Amino acid sequence: MTGHQWGYGEDDGPSAWSKDYPIAEGPRQSPINIVPDEAVYDANLPPISLNYDNCTSINISNNGHSVVVEFDDADDRSVIQGGPLNNAYRLKQFHFHWGGKGCHGSEHTVSGKTYTSELHLVHWNAARYGSFGEAVAASDGLAVLGVFLEIGDEHRGLHKITDALYMVKFKGTVADFRDFNPKCLLPRSLGYWTYPGSLTTPPLYESVTWIVLAEPIEVSEKQMGKFRTLLFSGEEEEVRKRMENNFRPPQPLNGRAVRSNFQ
Ligand SMILES: O[B-]1(O)OCc2ccccc21
Ligand SMILES: [Zn+2]
Numbered sequence: 001m002t003g004h005q006w007g008y009g010e011d012d013g014p015s016a017w018s019k020d021y022p023i024a025e026g027p028r029q030s031p032i033n034i035v036p037d038e039a040v041y042d043a044n045l046p047p048i049s050l051n052y053d054n055c056t057s058i059n060i061s062n063n064g065h066s067v068v069v070e071f072d073d074a075d076d077r078s079v080i081q082g083g084p085l086n087n088a089y090r091l092k093q094f095h096f097h098w099g100g101k102g103c104h105g106s107e108h109t110v111s112g113k114t115y116t117s118e119l120h121l122v123h124w125n126a127a128r129y130g131s132f133g134e135a136v137a138a139s140d141g142l143a144v145l146g147v148f149l150e151i152g153d154e155h156r157g158l159h160k161i162t163d164a165l166y167m168v169k170f171k172g173t174v175a176d177f178r179d180f181n182p183k184c185l186l187p188r189s190l191g192y193w194t195y196p197g198s199l200t201t202p203p204l205y206e207s208v209t210w211i212v213l214a215e216p217i218e219v220s221e222k223q224m225g226k227f228r229t230l231l232f233s234g235e236e237e238e239v240r241k242r243m244e245n246n247f248r249p250p251q252p253l254n255g256r257a258v259r260s261n262f263q
Contacts, residue, residue, distance in 0.1 A: 006202045007232060014248045021202045028206045029251035030197030031107035034258055039193055045261040048083035048190055048211060050183065055091060057180040060164050064171035064232055065201060066095040066246055069161070069180060073132065080123050080143055083211055083261065084194045089123035089143040092132045094182055097247040098227050106148055107200050107247045108212050115216055116224055117149035118247070119185060141207040147185060152218030157184030162226040170235040187215035191262035200248045214262065
């Protein structure tokens, strides 16, 4: 596996990442298996506060690992704060991880339960760092809000995304994607677990304060099927590889405390 060429296949998948990214075996890796009964209820944990009302989505793209929606992060127009965070973190992008079929595909698990997909809303600490690129490697650089997706009724907010996926079928494709507010992808309850972790994709920096919502959102099998029409491969590549099972399995907790703001 040459440097920077990683994936989710037999030879370049999560078990091979440590060759090029030794931190893969570090002390605060993600995802993890969350065991609610072992989580510490912290009554001093404030609720999380999401201010996405003035968010500006820019584009949707296929980066060869997932489908990503990017936002204008030139100012504090869309931020997450409160919860375990000491200041506001700016929304930079969101993306998904999913399976091949059925109900596996999430990265975090809950007492071993997997979900069909997991949404990551990625924010960076603009109070302390000058850019996402700088924050991504800093121990308090990122805050990622994780949302589980489970198969059920059709999700009315997800349609705008699944209807745009045909435009970014191939690795390296980008398309305009304006006026999308990810608030519509959140469940009713903002009850969460939080713990110190990492990116779940190379370079696997241990820079993420994870905030994982306990309540999943419901999406239909048909909507999930559209994610699986995406390809890992570029348009020019001979072999077409369907984009699916782009999730890393749970990593050792190494004594980290997982806190919850609910009992
Ligand atoms: O590795 B991830 O999917 O999880 C957190 C994160 C943040 C930024 C890019 C990619 C990721
Ligand atoms: Zn992710």
